[in-house]
Amino acid sequence: MIPFNFDYYRPDTLEEATRAYRELDSRSLEPVYYSGGSEIISMARVHNIYTKAVIDLKAIPECNVLEFREDRLFIGSSVTLSRISEENPYPLLSKACSRIADHTMQCRITIGGNLGGTIIYREASLPLLLSDCEVIVTSSGSLSRVPLAEVFRERLLLPRGEFIVQFVIRKEYAAVPYVHVKKTRNEKIDYPLVSVAALKKDGRIRLALSGVCPFPFRSADIEDRLNDMNDSWGIRIDKALEYLPAPILNDISGSNGYRKFVLKNTLLNTLRTLEAMH
Amino acid sequence: MLKIEGKSIIQLDINGEIRETPVHPSDVLLYTLREELGLTGAKPGCENGDCGACTVLVDGWPVKACLMLSVEAIGHKITTVEGLNNATIQKAFVENWGFQCGYCTSGFLMVCHSLAYNHPNADEYVMEEWLQSNICRCTSYEEIRKAVNSVLMPASKG
Numbered sequence: 001m002i003p004f005n006f007d008y009y010r011p012d013t014l015e016e017a018t019r020a021y022r023e024l025d026s027r028s029l030e031p032v033y034y035s036g037g038s039e040i041i042s043m044a045r046v047h048n049i050y051t052k053a054v055i056d057l058k059a060i061p062e063c064n065v066l067e068f069r070e071d072r073l074f075i076g077s078s079v080t081l082s083r084i085s086e087e088n089p090y091p092l093l094s095k096a097c098s099r100i101a102d103h104t105m106q107c108r109i110t111i112g113g114n115l116g117g118t119i120i121y122r123e124a125s126l127p128l129l130l131s132d133c134e135v136i137v138t139s140s141g142s143l144s145r146v147p148l149a150e151v152f153r154e155r156l157l158l159p160r161g162e163f164i165v166q167f168v169i170r171k172e173y174a175a176v177p178y179v180h181v182k183k184t185r186n187e188k189i190d191y192p193l194v195s196v197a198a199l200k201k202d203g204r205i206r207l208a209l210s211g212v213c214p215f216p217f218r219s220a221d222i223e224d225r226l227n228d229m230n231d232s233w234g235i236r237i238d239k240a241l242e243y244l245p246a247p248i249l250n251d252i253s254g255s256n257g258y259r260k261f262v263l264k265n266t267l268l269n270t271l272r273t274l275e276a277m278h
Numbered sequence: 279m280l281k282i283e284g285k286s287i288i289q290l291d292i293n294g295e296i297r298e299t300p301v302h303p304s305d306v307l308l309y310t311l312r313e314e315l316g317l318t319g320a321k322p323g324c325e326n327g328d329c330g331a332c333t334v335l336v337d338g339w340p341v342k343a344c345l346m347l348s349v350e351a352i353g354h355k356i357t358t359v360e361g362l363n364n365a366t367i368q369k370a371f372v373e374n375w376g377f378q379c380g381y382c383t384s385g386f387l388m389v390c391h392s393l394a395y396n397h398p399n400a401d402e403y404v405m406e407e408w409l410q411s412n413i414c415r416c417t418s419y420e421e422i423r424k425a426v427n428s429v430l431m432p433a434s435k436g
Binding site: 001002004005006007008009010011012016020037038041042044045054056058059082098101102103104105107108188189 | 279280281282283284302303304305306309325326327330333336339340341342344345346347349350389407408410411412
């Protein structure tokens, strides 16, 4: 049970959604955009989120597209993780989505919700960061298209009232060699000790990580070290780890030392696998 | 735009029947099914999306009713275990001893029913992936696996 009441709005258009947000916000109803809802409900139940109005984006057609148009893949922010896995338009993303929570939850969790939520791992972001994804964002009825990396650093950084409508990915990323490995403490379904997504594009390895630091990230410095063919795999990995953007997580799921050990081994296997692929 | 403000009467399509029910927009589907509509097949377990005991189908796909608002179900087809009506998977659970205490059974049945419908040729990997959404504290997993296997198409057993 959610221990407080709120009102529910399900707009049919982008314009209705942003207008509803402005209006509800002006009445101090603390509106939240809602899509899959699983995180909002579970957080609300324990008083970690409070709102008097939810705006459900699932009925907006633009938020539900999953299709190729010319040389781009468009994914609506309300598309569920299970739909991405089932339709499999971008295999690395499908793989990442199929390892977030459990399968039934994947039928509810949306890709927009995974990036916009408060849980720190946001593993669906990894393949998007690797593919230089762009996002279409709405605010006050207008749409803008910007690189994801501009509005997603550690977490989603959109101004109040804005939301992601679609993710736009170049079609060529659907066919590149990739590796996805998620290591958990014990059970298969759990938050990651280390989640590695990597792909090879134009002979260069790209890498994004979750579970290592308190946020998901892709680092140019780390990629430079991993692609330095003058060094052995082990030395490349050691050098790369000097460029982690924050201290390694150290919590009940895994100490920082253990996470580092798992990360190094996973990176070694990742390099071995990708360097053998063309 | 659909607006539900305050306690309201809504219509839900449940097990092929249109049912009217009072809801607060913040009510979760599990509560409405059990407390307002008398459909107690979906069980409250963890109420946090972990155990799967409350699983129902929404438009044919499994959903944990503890993590869905009742108002979100407007315009969608809900199926609970009461709506299975002696489905093949129910018979398979009985024949393969796919339960002990039975508390998790309705949730497992819904997931398995959806799996058999959406992926009739599912292999072991897909079956495991789907069934990991549910927990059985009596650990009847092997029997449940046999029950699901018995309803999947022969092509998947190659």
